[in-house]
Amino acid sequence: MAKEITPRSENYSEWYLNIVHKARMADNSAVRGCMVIKPHGFAIWEKMRDTLDAMFKETGHVNAYFPLFIPKSFLSREAAHVEGFAKECAVVTHYRLMNDPNGNGVIVDPEAKLEEELIVRPTSETIIWNSYRDWIQSYRDLPLLINQWANVVRWEMRTRPFLRTTEFLWQEGHTAHANAAEAMAETRLILDLYAKFAEEYMAMPVIKGIKTANERFAGADETFCIEALMQDGKALQAGTSHFLGQNFAKAFDVQFLNKENQQEYVWATSWGVSTRLIGGLIMTHSDDDGLVLPPKLAPIQVVIVPIPKPSDELSVVADKIAKSLRAKGIRVKIDNDDQNRPGFKFAEYEMIGVPVRLGIGARDLANNQIEVARRDTKEKLSVSLDGIDDYVAQLLEDIQQNLFNRAKAFRDENIRKVDSWDEFVETLETKAGFVSAHWDGTTETELEIKERTKATIRCIPVDGEMEDGKCVLTGKPSTRRVLFALAY
Amino acid sequence: MAKEITPRSENYSEWYLNIVHKARMADNSAVRGCMVIKPHGFAIWEKMRDTLDAMFKETGHVNAYFPLFIPKSFLSREAAHVEGFAKECAVVTHYRLMNDPNGNGVIVDPEAKLEEELIVRPTSETIIWNSYRDWIQSYRDLPLLINQWANVVRWEMRTRPFLRTTEFLWQEGHTAHANAAEAMAETRLILDLYAKFAEEYMAMPVIKGIKTANERFAGADETFCIEALMQDGKALQAGTSHFLGQNFAKAFDVQFLNKENQQEYVWATSWGVSTRLIGGLIMTHSDDDGLVLPPKLAPIQVVIVPIPKPSDELSVVADKIAKSLRAKGIRVKIDNDDQNRPGFKFAEYEMIGVPVRLGIGARDLANNQIEVARRDTKEKLSVSLDGIDDYVAQLLEDIQQNLFNRAKAFRDENIRKVDSWDEFVETLETKAGFVSAHWDGTTETELEIKERTKATIRCIPVDGEMEDGKCVLTGKPSTRRVLFALAY
Numbered sequence: 001m002a003k004e005i006t007p008r009s010e011n012y013s014e015w016y017l018n019i020v021h022k023a024r025m026a027d028n029s030a031v032r033g034c035m036v037i038k039p040h041g042f043a044i045w046e047k048m049r050d051t052l053d054a055m056f057k058e059t060g061h062v063n064a065y066f067p068l069f070i071p072k073s074f075l076s077r078e079a080a081h082v083e084g085f086a087k088e089c090a091v092v093t094h095y096r097l098m099n100d101p102n103g104n105g106v107i108v109d110p111e112a113k114l115e116e117e118l119i120v121r122p123t124s125e126t127i128i129w130n131s132y133r134d135w136i137q138s139y140r141d142l143p144l145l146i147n148q149w150a151n152v153v154r155w156e157m158r159t160r161p162f163l164r165t166t167e168f169l170w171q172e173g174h175t176a177h178a179n180a181a182e183a184m185a186e187t188r189l190i191l192d193l194y195a196k197f198a199e200e201y202m203a204m205p206v207i208k209g210i211k212t213a214n215e216r217f218a219g220a221d222e223t224f225c226i227e228a229l230m231q232d233g234k235a236l237q238a239g240t241s242h243f244l245g246q247n248f249a250k251a252f253d254v255q256f257l258n259k260e261n262q263q264e265y266v267w268a269t270s271w272g273v274s275t276r277l278i279g280g281l282i283m284t285h286s287d288d289d290g291l292v293l294p295p296k297l298a299p300i301q302v303v304i305v306p307i308p309k310p311s312d313e314l315s316v317v318a319d320k321i322a323k324s325l326r327a328k329g330i331r332v333k334i335d336n337d338d339q340n341r342p343g344f345k346f347a348e349y350e351m352i353g354v355p356v357r358l359g360i361g362a363r364d365l366a367n368n369q370i371e372v373a374r375r376d377t378k379e380k381l382s383v384s385l386d387g388i389d390d391y392v393a394q395l396l397e398d399i400q401q402n403l404f405n406r407a408k409a410f411r412d413e414n415i416r417k418v419d420s421w422d423e424f425v426e427t428l429e430t431k432a433g434f435v436s437a438h439w440d441g442t443t444e445t446e447l448e449i450k451e452r453t454k455a456t457i458r459c460i461p462v463d464g465e466m467e468d469g470k471c472v473l474t475g476k477p478s479t480r481r482v483l484f485a486l487a488y
Numbered sequence: 489m490a491k492e493i494t495p496r497s498e499n500y501s502e503w504y505l506n507i508v509h510k511a512r513m514a515d516n517s518a519v520r521g522c523m524v525i526k527p528h529g530f531a532i533w534e535k536m537r538d539t540l541d542a543m544f545k546e547t548g549h550v551n552a553y554f555p556l557f558i559p560k561s562f563l564s565r566e567a568a569h570v571e572g573f574a575k576e577c578a579v580v581t582h583y584r585l586m587n588d589p590n591g592n593g594v595i596v597d598p599e600a601k602l603e604e605e606l607i608v609r610p611t612s613e614t615i616i617w618n619s620y621r622d623w624i625q626s627y628r629d630l631p632l633l634i635n636q637w638a639n640v641v642r643w644e645m646r647t648r649p650f651l652r653t654t655e656f657l658w659q660e661g662h663t664a665h666a667n668a669a670e671a672m673a674e675t676r677l678i679l680d681l682y683a684k685f686a687e688e689y690m691a692m693p694v695i696k697g698i699k700t701a702n703e704r705f706a707g708a709d710e711t712f713c714i715e716a717l718m719q720d721g722k723a724l725q726a727g728t729s730h731f732l733g734q735n736f737a738k739a740f741d742v743q744f745l746n747k748e749n750q751q752e753y754v755w756a757t758s759w760g761v762s763t764r765l766i767g768g769l770i771m772t773h774s775d776d777d778g779l780v781l782p783p784k785l786a787p788i789q790v791v792i793v794p795i796p797k798p799s800d801e802l803s804v805v806a807d808k809i810a811k812s813l814r815a816k817g818i819r820v821k822i823d824n825d826d827q828n829r830p831g832f833k834f835a836e837y838e839m840i841g842v843p844v845r846l847g848i849g850a851r852d853l854a855n856n857q858i859e860v861a862r863r864d865t866k867e868k869l870s871v872s873l874d875g876i877d878d879y880v881a882q883l884l885e886d887i888q889q890n891l892f893n894r895a896k897a898f899r900d901e902n903i904r905k906v907d908s909w910d911e912f913v914e915t916l917e918t919k920a921g922f923v924s925a926h927w928d929g930t931t932e933t934e935l936e937i938k939e940r941t942k943a944t945i946r947c948i949p950v951d952g953e954m955e956d957g958k959c960v961l962t963g964k965p966s967t968r969r970v971l972f973a974l975a976y
Contacts, residue, residue, distance in 0.1 A: 030562070030618050031606065034555035039634065042552050064530050067522035068608075068639055068655050069578070072585070074518070076593035086585045086594045090557070092608065093596065094579040095643040097560070105564035106574045108581065108605055117596055118519065120556075120580065120608070130518050140827075146527065151556055151639065155583040167556050339628075 007288045012232045017161070019282055023291040023352050026161045033159040033166030037275070040352055041162075043299035044278060045169065049149065051201055051296075052171065052273070055193050061145040061173065066127050068151075069118035074126040078251040081125065084218020088155035090120040090166075120153040125219060125244070125270055128174045129252040136176060136266055138257040143186070144176040152274075162279035163236075163488050170274030176266045178258060180245070183267035184222075187243040190271045191224040191462075194239040202277065203294040203403035204228050204284045205411050206238060207434075207483065209459025214443045217270075221245035227458045227483065229411040230283040233432025235458045235485035238280050241271035279488070284407050285376075291353030292375055294403050295396040301331045302392060303354045305345050307361035307371075310336045317360055317385075321370075324389040330396065350375060355399050356392060376402055417481070424472045424484075428453050434485050438478035440471035449473055455484040495776045500720045505649070507770055511779040511840050514649045521647040521654030525763070528840055529650075531787035532766060533657065537637065539689055539784075540659065540761070543681055549633040549661065554615050556639075557606035562614040566739040569613065572706020576643035578608040578654075608641040613707060613732070613758055616662045617740040624664060624754055626745040631674070632664040650767035651724075651976050658762035664754045666746060668733070671755035672710075675731040678759045679712040679950075682727040690765065691782040691891040692716050692772045693899050694726060695922075695971065697947020702931045705758075709733035715946045715971070717899045718771040721920025723946045723973035726768050732756035767976070772895050773864075779841030780863055782891050783884040789819045790880060791842045793833050795849035795859075798824045805848055805873075809858075812877040818884065838863060843887050844880060864890055905969070912960045912972075916941050922973050926966035928959035937961055943972040 005022060006014040020026050025041035037045065053063070075086040096112030099105075121127065128146075136144065153167050173190060177183040191208055198206045206226035216223040220242035228236045249255070249265040258264045285292040295301050302325055306314035315336070322332045333354075335345055342359070349357055359371035364382065372392070373380045376399050383391055414433030418424045427435050439445060439457065449472075450456050460482045469478045493510060494502040508514050513529035525533065541551070563574040584600030587593075609615065616634075624632065641655045650656075661678060665671040679696055686694045694714035704711040708730035716724045737743070737753040746752045773780040783789050790813055794802035803824070810820045821842075823833055830847070837845055847859035852870065860880070861868045864887050871879055902921030906912045915923050927933060927945065937960075938944050948970045957966050 027619060027622070029555045030559055030615065031555045031557045034557060036555065036619050037553040039550040039552050043550065045553075046551065062527040062531065063534065064527045065525040065533075065657065067517045067519045067524065068641065069519045069522060071518055072596075073593060075585075082594060088584055090580045090606070091582040091585065091596050092578045093581045096576055097563075097574045097579065097607070105561060106570060108560075108579050118578070119585075127518065131515060131524050134515070153556065169553065 005288055005290065008231065013160075015288070016279075016283060019286050019291055020161045025278065025282070025291070028161075031166070033156055035161045035165050037169075040299065041278060044281070044293070044297055045275060047297045047299065048201070048277060049171070052197055053147075053149075055197065056147050056171075056173070059145075059189060059193065061147045061175075063148065064146050065148055065150070066124050066131065068121055070121050070124070070127045072117045072119055074130060075119060077126060078219045078247055080247070081219035081251075085122045086119075088157070089122050090153045090155060092118040092120065121150070122152055122154045123270075123272075124148065124150070124152075124172055125174065125248050126252070129248040129254060129268070132176055132266070133252055133254045136254055136256050139178045139259055142176055142178045142256060142266070143182060145173075145186075146175065147171055147173040160279070162275055162282070164276075168275045170272050172272040173270060175269045176249075176254070177269070178256065178264075178267070180267050183245075183269050184243050187222070187224060187241045187269045187271070190241040190269070191226070194226050194241065194271075194273060197273075198226055198228065198238055198277075199404065201294065201296045202281050202284070203296075203400055203407060204238070204280055205404065205408040207459065207461050208463065209461045209483065211240075211459060212443070212446055212457045212482075214446050215457065217242045219244060219247050220270075221247065224462070225459055227485075228280055228284065229414055229434060229485075230280070230488065231410070232283070233414060233486070235434065235483075235487040236276075236280045236283070237458070237487065238277060239271070239273040242269060244268035244270060285403050286353070289347075289378075290351035292403070293353035293355060295355045295400050298353065298355050299331065300333045300352075300354050301396055302333070302356045302358060303349050304332065304334045304358045304360060305342060305349075306335070307342050307359050309338050309341075313362070314360055314365075317365060321358065321360075321385075321388060325392055328389055328393050330393065346373075356395055358388075358392075374399055376406075415483070418472065419469070421472055425453060428455050428484070428486065432486060434458065434483045436481045436483055437472040438469035438480075439482050440474050440476035440478055445471060445473050445476075449484070453484075455486055458483045458485050458487060493776055493778065496719065503776070504767075504771060507774050507779055508649045513766065513770070513779070516649075519654070521644055523649045523653050525657075528787065529766060532769070532781070532785055533763060535785045535787065536685075536689070536765060537659070540685055541635075541637070543685065544635050544659075544661070547633075547677060547681065549635045549663075551636060552634050553636055553638070554612050554619065556609055558609050558612070558615045560605045560607055562618060563607060565614060566707045566735055568735070569707035569739075573610045574607075576645070577610050578641045578643060580606040580608065609638070610640055610642045611758075611760075612636065612638070612640075612660055613662065613736050614740070617736040617742060617756070620662075620664055620754070621740050621742045624742055624744050627666050627747050630664055630666045630744060630754070631670060633661075633674075634663065635659055635661040648767070650763055650770070652764075656763045658760050660760040661758060663757045664737075664742070665757070666744065666752075666755070668755050671733075671757050672731050675710070675712060675729045675757045675759070678729040678757070679714070682714050682729065682759075682761060685761075686714055686716065686726055686765075687892065689782065689784045690769050690772070691784075691888055691895060692726070692768060693892065693896040695947065695949055696951065697949045697971065699728075699947060700931070700934055700945050700970075702934050703945065705730045707732060707735050708758075709735065712950070713947055715973075716768055716772065717902055717922060717973075718768070718976065719898070720771070721902060721974070723922065723971075723975040724764075724768045724771070725946070725975065726765060727759070727761040729759035730757060732758060773891050774841070777835075777866075778839035780891070781841035781843060783843045783888050786841065786843050787819065788821045788840075788842050789884055790821070790844045790846060791837050792820065792822045792846045792848060793830060793837075794823070795830050795847050797826050797829075801850070802848055802853075805853060809846065809848075809873075809876060813880055816877055816881050818881065834861075844883060846876075846880075862887055864894075903971070906960065907957070909960055913941060916943050916972070916974065920974060922946065922971045924969045924971055925960040926957035926968075927970050928962050928964035928966055933959060933961050933964075937972070941972075943974055946971045946973050946975060
């Protein structure tokens with residue numbers, strides 16, 4: 001089965017699609033650009049969602065749910081927002097079908113035309129701020145810290161499972177604050193939370209940064225992001241946190257009575273991560289044999305395979321090991337299938353990314369040993385059955401750490417400081433990765449560079465140092481380096 | 489605050505809307521028929537969802553996610569299904585907006601018309617069975633036990649928060665089986681699971697039954713349901729589980745190779761419960777002072793209110809009690825607000841349905857006592873601080889049980905056996921509730937009764953006894969009673 005995967009070195013895009021389909025993560029659907037998230041892919045999303053949800057709640061956020069549909073006119077209220085979002089979206093124009101008088105199934109009933117078209121939400125700032133007008137009267141109603149788990153639709157021309165789909169799942173936080181400082185603190189809190197999640201759970205190192213004006217969210221005063229590097233040297237924007245200033249409060253007339261008894265517009269943030277993270281997870285760790293998952297997000301962390309096949313004797317041992325592992329909170333599967341051979345099963349579990357495989361056979365057991373195989377390095381070891389639970393628990397931690405270290409080493413090796421235009425172009429063409437270079441701060445230069453090289457400014461790193469230099473294209477003065485890359 | 493609720497006796501519909509809004513469960517939205525589920529309402533939904541999700545997983549089901557959109561032609565594939573669902577639904581006809589040349593915001597781009605319109609899913613049998621064709625080849629791929637948590641849209645003419653909204657949240661299970669017996673067993677398993685959830689968690693007694701052909705799900709061979717009785721004597725269909733036979737397998741050509749090496753159509757079930765359950769929860773337990781929640785589903789189970797206001801001394805006690813309760817897994821809030829007076833707070837917590845309120849004041853503490861108030865009966869008691877954690881844990885169980893007993897007593901009192909047409913009409917007009925009567929089994933009679941009385945056959949109880957009798961309308965012979973009621 002593993003043999004059917006196109007190697008990364010041969011065709012990276014095809015390798016990615018192979019992993020998505022053969023690891024049973026997602027399937028194409030009958031609707032253009034929409035995927036079906038299959039049980040194995042969805043189980044990973046559930047782990048991500050539950051982890052993030054707990055982190056949001058620990059920091060004082062609550063969940064709510066707002067309508068799927070947005071009246072068309074709402075999009076026009078915020079000038080920048082409409083430019084960014086009112087273009088490629090699904091438009092509901094009718095609310096009824098009728099039998100085709102010619103007998104060919106059903107047709108849209110022309111009588112059932114909506115007075116105002118509804119947009120399937122591409123993001124929910126407008127519909128939510130329209131509600132906040134009723135919810136916020138005084139400073140005592142603030143802060144309002146609300147998150148929503150939802151599906152959204154953006155009519156993308158080129159789609160790829162998880163990375164860019166017409167419909168996707170995400171969370172969108174929408175908070176309201178009494179002043180700019182609190183809203184900015186919230187924006188940064190979430191940025192840090194996203195970075196922590198990416199690094200500690202996904203084992204995916206990220207760079208926290210600020211987007212340029214050109215790459216900013218439509219309607220934001222400032223957009224922060226986490227950027228990751230995929231194995232092919234392309235960058236992936238993995239999450240964004242926006243400081244929205246008073247833009248949406250003004251667009252939807254949301255004012256509050258402040259402590260000084262004056263009416264003031266409310267300050268806002270919004271922030272989101274989506275099923276795109278699953279694409280990032282795949283492209284950070286997986287290999288030519290299939291999916292590689294960090295243990296913290298793996299639906300099955302350990303699989304126990306009786307060798308050569310299940311028997312009463314082996315079952316007793318398997319159950320005992322499983323019980324001791326489950327007592328430690330480890331997610332275990334025992335493979336009791338008696339149709340397929342061990343080699344087939346091994347390839348299958350490598351394909352779907354189970355971090356640890358335990359092979360138990362009569363010969364090993366006679367020596368009080370079992371075979372432990374780790375997915376990340378593909379090493380196999382004979383390990384004593386005594387204390388196997390502690391051994392496996394530690395191994396899962398080691399794998400989690402190893403995946404992060406490996407990805408971080410790769411990422412760090414692929415950030416290259418460049419100070420001339422020729423070097424800039426050559427680096428992008430021959431090595432990809434992040435290029436750290438000076439930029440004169442203008443959108444004009446940014447677009448010119450994109451035009452010539454396809455590279456975009458991924459971010460201005462928030463932890464970057466101030467350093468005098470000259471713009472790599474124009475030679476104009478610059479005070480800090482920014483990160484360029486080709487990106488998903 | 490509580491004073492603002494219209495009493496049930498005065499106007500039940502208005503009372504319901506008052507509870508929904510004043511207990512901060514949901515809000516109207518700018519989109520016709522769509523509600524905003526506010527944090528308190530959503531927290532209850534999260535408890536319901538997590539409980540049901542665990543029950544589904546314990547019985548072998550996994551989650552997945554299928555597209556929001558369904559190609560229009562899919563609805564026509566199954567003849568009965570199209571009649572039931574292809575009528576009042578949201579239709580996406582375009583995928584792009586453009587700036588209005590006259591400068592008035594944005595308009596639909598006439599160039600961006602879809603070749604085939606997309607329907608926003610009213611239910612997902614069609615899009616899911618279209619995928620199952622690729623997923624199922626042999627009996628080894630069966631059973632397929634998949635559930636999805638999703639939003640769906642049905643363009644309802646008359647809407648009411650939670651009970652009937654244009655968009656609502658639900659779960660829909662879609663399973664595939666190798667034979668009719670297994671599919672029927674699954675249908676019944678879920679029916680029992682729903683009844684268990686309704687009774688043990690929602691404290692809402694339900695009657696398990698079979699729908700008549702006329703009330704059956706469009707595309708099902710048999711629909712099972714759980715029916716509850718609201719305080720106004722109207723019935724609420726709270727969940728349905730459908731045996732779909734081979735209808736969708738035939739419509740989407742889903743065949744499998746059986747153990748006898750023959751191609752056969754797959755057998756199916758589907759089943760769902762929705763945010764409508766929240767409406768049922770409200771109307772089963774709440775009173776003229778606000779929401780009443782069963783402890784198992786209450787986001788806050790216990791609130792501790794310092795009297796007359798928070799102080800350092802009272803805080804120490806409150807924290808200690810909260811800690812001991814949390815150690816028992818009880819969800820506790822300490823009210824540290826120092827602006828509002830106890831009376832205001834009490835009314836507020838009664839409004840949002842917190843099952844137990846602990847009042848701690850200096851005088852009581854001097855006697856080593858605190859005041860315990862239960863929401864269901866509104867009783868207040870002075871209780872010793874010693875062992876307060878055990879006392880409260882037991883009290884929460886008692887409240888859960890009391891709510892169920894109270895609702896069951898009301899429901900049982902309101903099932904009336906009726907054997908003549910006059911009595912039938914009079915009972916419905918004067919007492920409402922379930923009317924248990926004989927029916928001749930024809931759709932014609934069923935519709936005639938509905939026409940004359942507005943009552944529908946809620947179900948043929950699965951636990952009902954066989955009994956010879958005569959149809960209450962036609963006098964024709966009948967072998968068992970069915971339940972009639974006015975219904976939501």
